[in-house]
Amino acid sequence: MAREAALALPAARRAWALPRDAGWYALLLPAFLLMTLLYVAPILQVLAISVTEPAPGIGNYERLFTNPGVQRVIGTTLRICVTTTAVALLLGYALSYVIALASPRAQRWWLLGVLVPLWISVLVRAFAWVTLLRRQGLVNQGLDALGLIEEPLRLVWNEFGIVVGMVHYMVPYAVLPMLAAMKEIDPRLLAAARGMGASRLTVFRRVFLPLSLPGLIAAGVLVFIFSLGFYITPAILGGGKTLMAAEWIKLQILDLVRWGLGAMLATVLVVAILVTLAVFSRVVDLRRLFGGGR
Amino acid sequence: MTALPRPEAMAPAGSAAHALELRGLSKRYGSFTAVDAVSLRVERGQFLTLLGPSGSGKTTILMAIAGFVAPSAGAVLLDGADITALPPERRDFGMVFQGYALFPHMTVAENVAFPLRVRRLGQAAREAKVRAALDLVQLSAFAERRPSQLSGGQQQRVALARALVFEPDLLLLDEPLSALDKKLRAELQEELKALHRRIGRTFVNVTHDQEEALSLSDQVAILNHGKLVQMGAPEALYERPRTRFVADFLGKSNFLRGTVREVRPDMMALQAGGTRLLQAVQGAHPAPGTPALLSLRPEKIALLAGEEAADNAVAGRIEAWAYLGAGYALTVATDDLGPLRVALPAWRAPIAPREGLPVRLGWSAEAAVPVLEDADGA
Numbered sequence: 306m307a308r309e310a311a312l313a314l315p316a317a318r319r320a321w322a323l324p325r326d327a328g329w330y331a332l333l334l335p336a337f338l339l340m341t342l343l344y345v346a347p348i349l350q351v352l353a354i355s356v357t358e359p360a361p362g363i364g365n366y367e368r369l370f371t372n373p374g375v376q377r378v379i380g381t382t383l384r385i386c387v388t389t390t391a392v393a394l395l396l397g398y399a400l401s402y403v404i405a406l407a408s409p410r411a412q413r414w415w416l417l418g419v420l421v422p423l424w425i426s427v428l429v430r431a432f433a434w435v436t437l438l439r440r441q442g443l444v445n446q447g448l449d450a451l452g453l454i455e456e457p458l459r460l461v462w463n464e465f466g467i468v469v470g471m472v473h474y475m476v477p478y479a480v481l482p483m484l485a486a487m488k489e490i491d492p493r494l495l496a497a498a499r500g501m502g503a504s505r506l507t508v509f510r511r512v513f514l515p516l517s518l519p520g521l522i523a524a525g526v527l528v529f530i531f532s533l534g535f536y537i538t539p540a541i542l543g544g545g546k547t548l549m550a551a552e553w554i555k556l557q558i559l560d561l562v563r564w565g566l567g568a569m570l571a572t573v574l575v576v577a578i579l580v581t582l583a584v585f586s587r588v589v590d591l592r593r594l595f596g597g598g599r
Numbered sequence: 600m601t602a603l604p605r606p607e608a609m610a611p612a613g614s615a616a617h618a619l620e621l622r623g624l625s626k627r628y629g630s631f632t633a634v635d636a637v638s639l640r641v642e643r644g645q646f647l648t649l650l651g652p653s654g655s656g657k658t659t660i661l662m663a664i665a666g667f668v669a670p671s672a673g674a675v676l677l678d679g680a681d682i683t684a685l686p687p688e689r690r691d692f693g694m695v696f697q698g699y700a701l702f703p704h705m706t707v708a709e710n711v712a713f714p715l716r717v718r719r720l721g722q723a724a725r726e727a728k729v730r731a732a733l734d735l736v737q738l739s740a741f742a743e744r745r746p747s748q749l750s751g752g753q754q755q756r757v758a759l760a761r762a763l764v765f766e767p768d769l770l771l772l773d774e775p776l777s778a779l780d781k782k783l784r785a786e787l788q789e790e791l792k793a794l795h796r797r798i799g800r801t802f803v804n805v806t807h808d809q810e811e812a813l814s815l816s817d818q819v820a821i822l823n824h825g826k827l828v829q830m831g832a833p834e835a836l837y838e839r840p841r842t843r844f845v846a847d848f849l850g851k852s853n854f855l856r857g858t859v860r861e862v863r864p865d866m867m868a869l870q871a872g873g874t875r876l877l878q879a880v881q882g883a884h885p886a887p888g889t890p891a892l893l894s895l896r897p898e899k900i901a902l903l904a905g906e907e908a909a910d911n912a913v914a915g916r917i918e919a920w921a922y923l924g925a926g927y928a929l930t931v932a933t934d935d936l937g938p939l940r941v942a943l944p945a946w947r948a949p950i951a952p953r954e955g956l957p958v959r960l961g962w963s964a965e966a967a968v969p970v971l972e973d974a975d976g977a
Contacts, residue, residue, distance in 0.1 A: 497700035499688045500665055501714040502765070511713070515704045 352572045358565030365569035375570070382550040385464055385539070386532040389471040393528050396472065397479030398521065402513075404480070405487035416484075419477050427474060431541040434470045435461055438542075462544030470538040478531060479524040486520020487513075526585045530578050550574055617678050617768040617801055618643050619664065624673035626659050626825075633659045635825040636673065641818065646795050646802045650812040651822035652848065658697075658773060660822070661805045665771050666690050677769070688717075693762035694771040698778060699754050701746035707757050708733070708742040714765040732764040735794070752783045759791075763798070772804040776811060788814055809849050813837065821845050823973075842971045846894035853900075853939050855893040855967065859885045866964060869893070872935030877910045877964045885969070892970055897928070897942040899966040902949050902958055909961030915939065920952040927952050931960060 355365050368375050404415040422430065437443050438460035445457040460466055490513065498508040536551035543549070548556070550570055557567035619641045626634040634656040641647040649657040662668040664675055666687030674683045682690060693714075702710050711732050715725045733739045736756035746754055755775060762770055775791070776784045792815050795802050806812055812819045813833040820830040821844075829841045840846035843854060857869030857876055862884050869876040869891055878893060885891055903909060915933035922945065929941040929952055939960060943952075950956065 491698075491700065493696050493698065493700040494702060496667055496687075497694065497696050498702075498713070498717075499686075500667070500690075500692065500694045500696075501717065501761070502688050502691065503713075503717040504688055507717050511716075512702060 348575075351568055352575065353568075354564050355568035355572050356565075358568070359563075365565045368566065368569070369573070375566075378548050378550055378553045378570070379573075381464070381547060382533065385467055385471070385547075385549060386529055388464075388468050389475060389532045390525055390529045392468065392472045393475040393479045394521065394525055397476050397483055397524060398517075400476065401480050401483040401487055401517075401520075404484055405490075419480050422473065423477050427537050428541075430473060431470055431538050434466065434473070434542055438466055438469065461542055462546055464543075464547050466542040466544075467539045467547060467549070470542040471532060471535055474535075474538060475528045475531060479528050482523040482527060483517060483520040486517050486523070490516045522585065522588055526581060530581060533574055533578060619769060619801060619803065620676040620679075621660070621664070622674045622676065624660065624663060624675065625671050626656070626663060626668060627671045632825050634663070634670070637822070637825075637827045638673075639820055639827060639830055641801055641803060644799045644801055645817045646792075646804065646815060647818045647820060648804045648806060648812040648816040649820050649822060650806060650809060650848075652807060654824075655822040656825035657805045657807075657822050659825075661771055661773055661803065664769075664803060665692055665694055691765075691767055692769045692771055693765065693767035695755075695758045695762045695773065695775045697773045697775075699746075699758035701754055701757055701761070703746055706743050706745060707738065707749070710746065710757055711761045711764050714761065718765060728764055732760040735763065736760045736790075751779050752787060755779065755787060756790075759794070763794075767800070769801045769803065772802065774806055775804065777806070777808070784808075784811070791815060813849070819849075821848060823848075839968055840894055840970055842973050843892060843894070844973045846968070846970050851897050851940060851942075853895040853897065853936075854970075855895055855936055857891055857893070859887050859889050859891050862887055867891075874913055874933075874935040876967075878967055878969065879964045880969065892972060893967040894970045895939075895962060895967040897940040900939065900941045900960050900962050902941070902943065903961040904949060907959075907961065910964040911966075912959060912961045913939075914957065914959050917952055917954055917956045917958060919954065929958075931958060933960070 356363060358365075369379075400415075400419065404412055404419075407415060435442075439445070440457040440459075442460070444460060445454070448454045449457065460469075494512055494516070495508055498512045499505070503511065534551055535549060536555065539547065539549040540552045543552070551574075554567040554570050554574075557563045557570070621637055621639050624634055624637045625632065637656075637660060639647075649660055651657045659668055663670050666682075666685060670683060674681050676682065677690075702713065705713070708729055711729045712725055715728055720728070729742075730739065733742055736759055738753060738756055738760065741749060741753065741757075746757065749757065755778075759775070762772075772791075776787055779787065788811060795815075804812075804815060816833055818830060819833055819836055821828045821836065823844050829836060829845045836845060837849055840849065840852075846852040846854075855869075855871060855876065857871035859867055860870045860875075861868040862880070865879060865881075867878050867880050867885070869878055876893070878891075901909070903912060913933050913936060915931040917929055918932040918938060919930040921928045924945070926945045927943040927948060929943055931939045931941055933939055941960060950958065
C-alpha cells in the first residue's frame with residue numbers, strides 16, 4: 306500500500322503543477338505587493354480625493370478652466386520649467402562636450418566636479434543662493450563695487466532666483482545622459498569628417514550634434530519632469546511670492562485644508578509627467594534615461 | 600599652396616595624381632619614438648603600401664600624411680609643396696579609416712554625399728557624383744540603406760566610395776581589409792587593385808598583412824620600430840631582402856649562418872659546420888673569414904633523389920610536416936644548418952612525408968640571398 310502511494314505521488318504532483326514560469330513570478334510577488342500596498346494604493350487614494358472632496362464630482366477639475374489663480378500657478382510652473390530645462394540643457398551640453406573630449410584623467414575630475422553638488426543638501430544649496438543673490442549679497446555687492454549698477458538688482462524671491470537655483474540643481478542630471486550619449490560617439494567619425502574636408506563647426510553640426518541628439522532629448526525629458534515637481538528650491542528662492550505647483554499643493558492641503566483642490570493639481574502633475582514620458586518613449590530609449598544598459 | 604587643381608572628371612592615370620614625399624618624418628611621444636626619420640617618395644599614380652608589425656609606426660605615418668598627427672620633425676610634401684602645417688580638412692585627401700567610420704545616422708547615399716556637401720556642391724552635381732561613386736563600387740541598390748544594415752564588405756565599399764567621390768588626388772587607406780574574413784579580403788583586394796588601375800590616382804595603404812602588401816602594391820615600404828627598413832617593388836623585396844627582418848616579415852625564410860672561406864667575382868664559399876655552401880654574390884663582396892647570414896626561402900629548396908647533384912646539398916630527417924592542400928610544409932632537421940623549413944608542392948610530391956624519414960635537400964647557388972643582421976632591431 307505504501308508502495309502504491311509512492312508510485313501515485315509523482316503523477317498527482319504533476320496534475321497539480323503550475324506552469325513552469327509560475328515559480329519565477331512568485332519570487333516577484335513580495336516586491337509587487339509591497340509596492341502596491343505601500344506606494345501605489347496610497348497615491349491612488351490621495352488622487353481619488355480630487356473627485357470626492359469637498360463634494361463628489363469633477364468640481365475641482367472645473368477650476369482648471371475657471372480659476373485664474375490655478376491657471377497662474379500652472380502657467381508659472383510651465384514657464385519656469387521650460388526656462389530651467391533650456392538653460393540646464395545648454396550649460397549641460399557645453400559641459401558634457403568638454404568632458405567627452407577631455408583625456409580620461411581630466412574626465413574623472415570633471416565628473417567629480419559635476420557630481421559633488423548632488424551630495425550637498427538641496428536646502429543648503431537654496432540658502433546659499435539666497436545669500437549670494439539677496440540685496441546685500443555677494444553678487445550685488447560685487448557689481449556695485451565694480452560700478453556696474455546703481456541700485457541692487459532684484460535677483461532673488463522672484464522667478465529669476467528660482468530658475469538659478471533649479472538650474473544649479475538640474476545641470477548634473479542634464480550632463481549624465483548627454484555625456485553617456487557623447488561617449489558612445491566614435492571619435493574616428495569626427496576625424497573622418499574632418500579628413501573629408503569638413504570644418505570643425507561642420508563636423509559638430511553634421512556629425513556630433515545629430516549623434517548626441519538622443520542624449521539631448523533624454524536629458525530634456527528628465528530635467529523637465531524633475532522640474533515640474535520642485536518644491537524646496539522654489540519655496541526658498543521664490544520667497545512665497547512666486548508659486549509653483551508643488552508649493553501651491555502644499556498650501557492648499559496644509560494651510561487652507563482644501564484637500565480636493567490640492568489633490569486635483571497633484572493628479573494633473575502625475576498625468577502630465579506620464580504623458581510626457583509616453584510621448585518621448587517613442588523617441589528615445591527610456592531605459593537609458595533611467596540608467597539601464599543598452 | 601592650398602588651391603590644388605581640381606579635375607572635373609576622373610582623369611586617366613597620372614594626369615591628376617600627385618607625388619607625395621616624406622622628408623625625415625619623425626614623431627615622438629615623450630621618450631617613445633613612434634616614427635624615426637622616415638624619408639620616402641611615392642610617384643604619381645602609384646600604389647604604396649606601408650607594411651610592418653603592430654607598433655612599427657605605419658599608422659602614425661599615415662595619420663601624419665592625412666594631417667591628424669603633427670610630426671615632431673620632418674616634412675610632408677605634395678608635388679614639392681610643404682603641407683606639414685595644413686589642417687586635415689584642407690588637404691583634400693580621400694581616406695578609408697580602419698573600421699570604415701561610416702556615419703551611422705546617415706544613409707549610404709548621405710554618407711557618400713558628405714564630402715561633396717561640405718564642399719558646397721550643387722544638388723544636381725552632388726547626386727550625379729554620388730550615383731557614379733556608388734556605381735563604381737557596385738552599391739547603387741543600397742543607396743537608401745543605413746550602414747548598420749550592410750555587411751562588412753559592403754560597408755568597406757561604401758567607405759571607399761565616400762573616399763573617392765570628391766576625386767581626391769591621394770587616397771589613404773588605413774588597414775582597409777583587416778576587418779573582413781579571408782575570402783572576402785581576397786575578393787576586395789582584387790577590386791581595390793582594379794579600382795586603382797582604373798582611376799589612376801596615388802594610393803597609400805597601411806597593412807600588417809604581407810600577402811595584401813605583395814598583391815596590391817607597386818611599392819612596399821617595410822617599417823620596424825618606427826624606421827623605414829627597406830622600400831621597393833614587391834618582387835624586389837621578396838627576392839632581395841636587405842635585412843633579416845625583411846626576409847622574415849615578408850614571407851617565410853630559413854636563415855643560414857656561416858663563415859666566408861673563399862670569394863670569387865660572382866661566387867663565394869661559406870663554411871657552416873661540416874657543410875660547404877656555394878653562394879652567388881652581387882654587389883658588395885664580404886672579406887674571407889667574416890661571418891655571413893643567408894636567407895633561403897622554403898620553396899627554393901628541393902628534395903634530391905638518390906645521388907642527384909646540386910650546388911648545395913645537405914642531408915637531414917623530417918622532424919615535422921603538415922599538409923596544406925597545395926603543398927606540404929616540412930621541417931627538416933640537419934646537423935650543420937639546424938632545422939630547415941621546406942615547401943614542397945603536393946601534386947606529384949616525390950615522397951610521402953612521415954616523421955623521421957631521411958631526405959636530401961638541395962638548392963642552387965642563386966637560391967639564397969645574403970642579408971644583414973638587424974641593427975638595433977630595425
